[in-house]
Amino acid sequence: MIKDKVVVITGASSGIGAETAKLLASRGAKVVLGARRKEKLEKLTDEIRNQGGQSIYQVTDVVKPEDSKNLVQLAKKTFGGIDVMFLNAGLMPSSPLSALKTNEWNQIVDVNLKGVLNGIAAALPFFKAQRSGHFIATSSVAGLKAYPDNAVYGATKWAVRELMEVLRMESAQEGSHIRTATIYPAAIKTEL
DSSP states (O other): OTOOOOOEEEEETTTHHHHHHHHHTTOOOOEEEEEEEEHHHHHHHHHHHHOOOOEEEOOOOOSSSSHHHHHHHHHHHHSOSSEEEEEEOOOOOOOOOGOOOHHHHHHIIIIIIHHHHHHHHHHHHHHHTTTOOEEEHHHHHOSSSSOTTHHHHHHHHHHHHHHHHHHHHHHHHHTEEEEEEEEEEOOOOOOO
């Protein structure tokens, strides 16, 4: 079912993104990797190719709308289209609100929320034109339940949950055949 599907993955250089890329490539998917860390992307791409998989990468900062658009364009140019957009990039600094780490808050909102919006904006026109596609977003259990010291992180993950649910509803109303899924991982040993 995943064989020959083109899957774009943000936050692909480590953790959930990297492991998902390896698994999908091992099952025949063509994976397009985006993240900020070039060295890790190169290493992951080489690993996938050495195992017989198909993979390309592009350094991508999801905060920049043009980076997300360029990643989707790379998928189209290289593999002829895009079937799945996995919006996985994220940050998770923790601190109480009273610490007033406003720069950190802005960075979390930029990556965790605006990064998802930028990914949707990049892929949605292609999905609508081909009348199919699948958005997957990584939220968190913090998108379902409040946790001390994680107010801003949790707020962004609640917002991702809302975005994906509304995108699902709007796609159904429009008959665009675009599917959505949101994953809610708990604590996982990653670099996040």
